[in-house]
Amino acid sequence: xxxxxxxxxxxxxGVVDSPGGGPGEExxxxxxxxKDLEFxxxxxxxxxxxxxxTTALMFGRRSYEAFAxxxxxxxxxxxxxELPKYVVSATLPEDALVDGWGPTTILRSTEDVVAxxxxxxxxxxxxxxxxxxxxxxxxGLIDQYNLLVFPVLLGAGKSLFGRADRDKxxxxxxxxxxxxxxIMKLVYEVKR
Numbered sequence: 388x389x390x391x392x393x394x395x396x397x398x399x400x401g402v403v404d405s406p407g408g409g410p411g412e413e414x415x416x417x418x419x420x421x422k423d424l425e426f427x428x429x430x431x432x433x434x435x436x437x438x439x440x441t442t443a444l445m446f447g448r449r450s451y452e453a454f455a456x457x458x459x460x461x462x463x464x465x466x467x468x469e470l471p472k473y474v475v476s477a478t479l480p481e482d483a484l485v486d487g488w489g490p491t492t493i494l495r496s497t498e499d500v501v502a503x504x505x506x507x508x509x510x511x512x513x514x515x516x517x518x519x520x521x522x523x524x525x526x527g528l529i530d531q532y533n534l535l536v537f538p539v540l541l542g543a544g545k546s547l548f549g550r551a552d553r554d555k556x557x558x559x560x561x562x563x564x565x566x567x568x569x570i571m572k573l574v575y576e577v578k579r
Contacts, residue, residue: 395520527577532575535571
């Protein structure tokens with residue numbers, strides 16, 4: 388069974404929308420991760436640590452369309468280039484996949500995600516993709532959350548967690564750290 392890990396930046400009020408402020412990110416406070424905070428390199432160490440565990444990447448359609456053309460040519464994301472990628476979308480056509488960014492498979496349904504998790508291999512990391520992550524979380528398919536929580540209240544935007552009435556889900560705090568600029572690293576495993 389493969390683990391599905393959500394990794395992302397989150398505001399204190401739970402917003403994960405448009406942290407980088409790049410193309411395809413239209414939140415009114417887009418780029419909030421890089422604004423108004425002192426840069427503390429160790430606060431970003433989680434991103435480097437994740438590389439050792441990442442064996443595949445998963446995106447929703449909009450995040451894929453925003454990240455693929457940029458990350459394909461980015462030195463910061465070179466380690467991701469040849470990893471298998473999965474895009475969960477009922478509408479993305481095969482000819483819209485970005486060339487030169489490793490093997491990419493379109494998954495058309497939640498059932499396809501379940502089948503992928505049941506297969507052989509290591510951890511699959513979801514980057515961005517708030518709507519996808521929220522849906523997979525609601526279905527109980529995410530196994531771990533790697534969060535960098537920023538000391539900002541955005542007041543609006545896409546949330547990682549839905550408000551649907553569902554059964555309680557307990558988490559185990561595997562790792563945490565706080566940094567002088569107010570960022571908190573929180574790594575939670577979902578109790579099964």
